[in-house]
Amino acid sequence: MGFSLTAVDLVIKNGKIVTSSFIVEADIVVDQEKIVALTKEAHLPSADTIVDAKGKFVLPGMVDAHSHLHEPDVSKTDFITGTTAAAAGGWTTLLEMPISLPGVWNQEVFEARVKLAESKCLVDIGLYGGGGIQNVDRIEELAAAGAIGFKTFMNEPLESRAEEFIGLWVANSGQQFQVMREIAKTGLPNAVHSEDADLITVLTKELQEAGRMDPMAYIESRPNVTEALAVSKVRLLAQATRCRAHICHMHSSEGVKILMDAKAKEEQLTAETCPHYLVLTADDMEHYGGPHGTYVKCAPPVGSKEDIISLWRGLNNGAIDCIATDHSPFPHEQKETNIWDAASGIPAFQTTLPLLLTYGVNQGKIDLQQLVKVTSENAAKIFGLYPQKGEIQMGSDADFVIIDLKREATIEEQNLYTRGAYAVPYLGWKVKGLPTHTICRGTVIMEDGVVIEEKSGHGVLVRPTQPNTE
Ligand SMILES: [Zn+2]
Numbered sequence: 001m002g003f004s005l006t007a008v009d010l011v012i013k014n015g016k017i018v019t020s021s022f023i024v025e026a027d028i029v030v031d032q033e034k035i036v037a038l039t040k041e042a043h044l045p046s047a048d049t050i051v052d053a054k055g056k057f058v059l060p061g062m063v064d065a066h067s068h069l070h071e072p073d074v075s076k077t078d079f080i081t082g083t084t085a086a087a088a089g090g091w092t093t094l095l096e097m098p099i100s101l102p103g104v105w106n107q108e109v110f111e112a113r114v115k116l117a118e119s120k121c122l123v124d125i126g127l128y129g130g131g132g133i134q135n136v137d138r139i140e141e142l143a144a145a146g147a148i149g150f151k152t153f154m155n156e157p158l159e160s161r162a163e164e165f166i167g168l169w170v171a172n173s174g175q176q177f178q179v180m181r182e183i184a185k186t187g188l189p190n191a192v193h194s195e196d197a198d199l200i201t202v203l204t205k206e207l208q209e210a211g212r213m214d215p216m217a218y219i220e221s222r223p224n225v226t227e228a229l230a231v232s233k234v235r236l237l238a239q240a241t242r243c244r245a246h247i248c249h250m251h252s253s254e255g256v257k258i259l260m261d262a263k264a265k266e267e268q269l270t271a272e273t274c275p276h277y278l279v280l281t282a283d284d285m286e287h288y289g290g291p292h293g294t295y296v297k298c299a300p301p302v303g304s305k306e307d308i309i310s311l312w313r314g315l316n317n318g319a320i321d322c323i324a325t326d327h328s329p330f331p332h333e334q335k336e337t338n339i340w341d342a343a344s345g346i347p348a349f350q351t352t353l354p355l356l357l358t359y360g361v362n363q364g365k366i367d368l369q370q371l372v373k374v375t376s377e378n379a380a381k382i383f384g385l386y387p388q389k390g391e392i393q394m395g396s397d398a399d400f401v402i403i404d405l406k407r408e409a410t411i412e413e414q415n416l417y418t419r420g421a422y423a424v425p426y427l428g429w430k431v432k433g434l435p436t437h438t439i440c441r442g443t444v445i446m447e448d449g450v451v452i453e454e455k456s457g458h459g460v461l462v463r464p465t466q467p468n469t470e
Pocket of ligand 1: 066068097326328
């Protein structure tokens with residue numbers, strides 16, 4: 001078979017292509033942002049750009065189900081520096097959480113955010129809308145505007161952050177039920193931050209009254225039962241309302257058990273975990289937490305060695321659908337204070353894939369095909385983007401991350417695009433396995449760790465094409 005096209009935009013030669021259904025050595029032909037052929041033919045069309053992937057693996061560009069970019073509050077991160085770090089780390093689609101100024105609670109805010117994002121982002125972006133009691137009558141209009149799903153927090157925010165969280169929270173089970181009942185009508189998923197706020201409030205008060213200020217006190221204020229309670233509640237309410245629920249950043253073995261049970265019964269419940277829960281434990285608050293132990297502070301907190309084992313198991317047996325970054329960098333001044341006041345969050349765009357290749361693939365905890373499922377394919381399916389995203393086949397968007405499993409590096413501040421001002425727990429860690437190229441809709445946006453920053457604005461909004469109502 002010859003090519004009807006004599007000249008195309010991009011050819012990726014000599015790589016081993018990895019999807020969940022095959023690993024094959026073949027060349028990829030790309031034109032007008034789409035994959036037009038996978039081929040072993042000797043005669044390829046001429047191409048404007050040729051990438052030689054010899055000795056490397058070509059995976060679908062990664063899809064992050066849980067990103068924070070925060071703009072216009074640029075004290076934390078913003079669309080340009082955030083998506084630059086994402087490009088460096090192999091992510092080609094980010095699904096952005098709706099915490100902003102204001103929270104993404106109605107169509108007007110959503111549409112303004114699309115404009116801002118498309119003018120700045122280097123990679124593609126989907127936007128969550130808020131799923132809260134304040135905007136329960138705006139859920140339908142957010143779905144019509146193109147929201148990828150809805151995010152819900154199960155507690156009222158601090159008064160100082162009320163504007164950022166407008167339309168993003170419920171205060172009790174009744175309100176959660178009302179919100180899920182509305183979201184169910186859209187067919188879109190409800191992503192829920194699943195920690196039991198009542199229990200955390202009681203335990204935090206006890207620990208603070210006892211004068212505890214050490215990093216472990218924070219861990220003790222959020223034991224695994226807080227996640228188990230919340231996940232159980234979300235699961236039951238999702239069934240009662242026929243809403244598709246997605247558990248955000250699951251971190252405990254208790255959570256994995258509930259998800260396994262739900263999946264065995266074919267309930268509409270999905271879950272993500274995050275890289276920090278796979279490589280850090282509570283003991284690391286001391287080792288990698290910076291001067292106050294706070295660099296490792298995140299919500300929910302990092303767990304135990306047993307939690308790590310069951311999370312890897314859950315990623316392999318399908319209990320956990322995806323690995324999301326929950327990328328949320330904070331400047332040193334918001335981290336370097338006592339454990340209670342320090343901001344919660346860890347930057348993750350650039351470090352996630354090297355950590356997964358080092359501690360997952362190269363240590364035999366997960367194979368490359370399963371890695372593809374949990375870093376791109378499953379998120380694309382859950383959020384209605386498949387097979388446009390998360391797949392390497394004719395007609396899909398030409399989004400790729402090319403990896404070298406043998407390349408080694410040390411995680412150093414000067415090589416991070418989320419740099420300088422931010423607290424990072426992994427500095428000095430040695431990694432083996434790195435992304436060498438990131439390609440978003442046929443455009444090379446990262447090569448050998450260097451992001452082609454003038455491509456900012458290349459990113460476009462992605463919308464769910466087929467709300468998945470299986
Ligand atoms: Zn988050």
